[in-house]
Amino acid sequence: MTVGIERLAVYVPQYALRLTDLAAARGVPAEKLTAGLGVHEMAIPAPCEDVVTLAATAGARLLRAAAVDPESIGMLLVATETGVDHSKPVSIFVHDLLGIGHRCRVYELKHACYAGTAALMTAADWVRAGGGRSRRALVIAADIARYELGSPGEPTQGAGAVAMLVGPEPRALVLDGQSGTYAGNVHDFWRPLDRREAIVDGKYSIACYLDALTGAFEAYRTLEQPPLGASETLTDRLARVLYHTPFPKMAMKAHRRLVELDWRATPARWQALEDRLDDAAAESYRERVAPGLVAAARVGNTYTASLYLALASLLEDHGRALVGERLGLFSYGSGCCAEFFSGRVAADVGAVADAGVAALLARRTFIDVEGYERLIRAGEAGGDPPRDFTGKFVFAGVRRDRREYARPGAIAA
Numbered sequence: 212m213t214v215g216i217e218r219l220a221v222y223v224p225q226y227a228l229r230l231t232d233l234a235a236a237r238g239v240p241a242e243k244l245t246a247g248l249g250v251h252e253m254a255i256p257a258p259c260e261d262v263v264t265l266a267a268t269a270g271a272r273l274l275r276a277a278a279v280d281p282e283s284i285g286m287l288l289v290a291t292e293t294g295v296d297h298s299k300p301v302s303i304f305v306h307d308l309l310g311i312g313h314r315c316r317v318y319e320l321k322h323a324c325y326a327g328t329a330a331l332m333t334a335a336d337w338v339r340a341g342g343g344r345s346r347r348a349l350v351i352a353a354d355i356a357r358y359e360l361g362s363p364g365e366p367t368q369g370a371g372a373v374a375m376l377v378g379p380e381p382r383a384l385v386l387d388g389q390s391g392t393y394a395g396n397v398h399d400f401w402r403p404l405d406r407r408e409a410i411v412d413g414k415y416s417i418a419c420y421l422d423a424l425t426g427a428f429e430a431y432r433t434l435e436q437p438p439l440g441a442s443e444t445l446t447d448r449l450a451r452v453l454y455h456t457p458f459p460k461m462a463m464k465a466h467r468r469l470v471e472l473d474w475r476a477t478p479a480r481w482q483a484l485e486d487r488l489d490d491a492a493a494e495s496y497r498e499r500v501a502p503g504l505v506a507a508a509r510v511g512n513t514y515t516a517s518l519y520l521a522l523a524s525l526l527e528d529h530g531r532a533l534v535g536e537r538l539g540l541f542s543y544g545s546g547c548c549a550e551f552f553s554g555r556v557a558a559d560v561g562a563v564a565d566a567g568v569a570a571l572l573a574r575r576t577f578i579d580v581e582g583y584e585r586l587i588r589a590g591e592a593g594g595d596p597p598r599d600f601t602g603k604f605v606f607a608g609v610r611r612d613r614r615e616y617a618r619p620g621a622i623a624a
């Protein structure tokens with residue numbers, strides 16, 4: 212049965228900070244952030260936004276663009292590591308705000324940045340099993356990435372959400388069912404229940420990411436059909452490769468590892484080209500990976516949404532030229548769990564390619580470091596939206612221990 216992503220829609224908060232400004236304020240060379248990490252701008256939510264409003268706005272944009280009746284959604288999965296309650300899931304607030312019907316399976320998923328993929332795979336299995344009958348699944352990945360001010364992680368913050376309609380008529384990406392997974396208990400990045408900012412062992416987290424890529428890609432490679440020829444690599448069969456992107460340089464490191472693994476597993480290629488590995492990996496990166504990193508460099512880390520922001524941005528910019536091509540996707544969640552999987556760009560992608568990425572990025576307001584620090588310290592204060600607010604919902608505040616949400620301009624006194 213054909214299953215995949217029918218359409219994607221993105222939401223990115225309207226405030227952004229230039230990393231050159233952050234570098235100047237922190238006394239580090241701008242090139243360390245723009246070239247060393249590959250990040251140019253990062254998105255900052257307004258005080259009236261939280262993960263619920265980010266997720267619901269992406270969902271509303273998707274339902275509207277796809278002209279889908281909310282009642283026809285049979286499953287709503289929200290993936291996040293920015294949960295708002297130990298018990299009540301983000302998904303049920305989103306279910307309410309989007310006006311989805313009561314006959315719906317609704318829950319939140321967590322495994323660091325991997326949860327978006329866990330949700331997509333769960334939704335695809337549900338569609339394959341016929342659970343939805345004529346109904347579709349709505350998968351939303353949404354996060355606010357926060358580290359301590361002044362810490363090494365600070366330039367890798369960001370915020371955003373991606374909503375995906377998953378069903379039997381994929382017009383964006385047809386999932387081919389091939390997937391390799393990897394999991395193991397590591398302490399590379401985590402956020403204890405009482406903390407707003409993540410704790411991270413930065414260099415170790417990079418090593419864990421690359422180990423997980425090795426495991427997941429090797430598992431994926433063994434499933435390849437038809438088998439690879441004597442001097443053929445799997446990378447030859449992937450038109451583009453998208454990675455979970457905490458910062459764009461991570462995708463470059465990941466692709467270098469992937470090319471090496473792939474070549475080593477193809478002795479004829481390895482013997483002939485071992486000395487050229489760095490150049491060849493860089494060339495392959497420019498062709499296969501860099502085109503998918505445009506949004507990540509301007510939004511920052513969006514945790515669960517990161518891989519899908521890359522997919523949305525790639526299809527929006529290059530989807531029409533990639534019809535029928537196979538994409539490799541790598542998802543990594545600290546802690547850790549990872550998956551390498553693939554899909555083909557659908558024939559009809561031109562009709563659904565606009566996920567709103569370019570339009571949202573063009574409408575952003577750049578703030579200075581002082582304004583950014585004020586917003587970070589204010590946190591999710593709730594209340595009225597700022598002028599030119601681009602979200603569709605606002606967090607009104609907590610009353611009687613209950614989180615309340617409203618349409619912009621409709622906050623009760």
Ligand code: CAA
Pocket residue numbers: 240242243244246247248324363364365366367399400411412413414416417420455456457458460461512514543544545
């Ligand atoms: N010009 C150009 N490049 C420069 C430079 C300059 N003046 N100064 C330094 N650089 C380069 C460095 O050489 C380095 O590049 P390489 O890694 O290719 O050698 C790069 O800039 C970064 O420099 P440092 O390694 O010194 O940076 P740092 O230690 O201050 O912080 C970090 C880097 C550890 C990634 C930190 O930003 C961090 O902790 N980030 C959060 C954790 C993270 O994102 N981990 C990724 C894997 S885990 C994951 O993916 C899950 C998730 O979403 C969190």
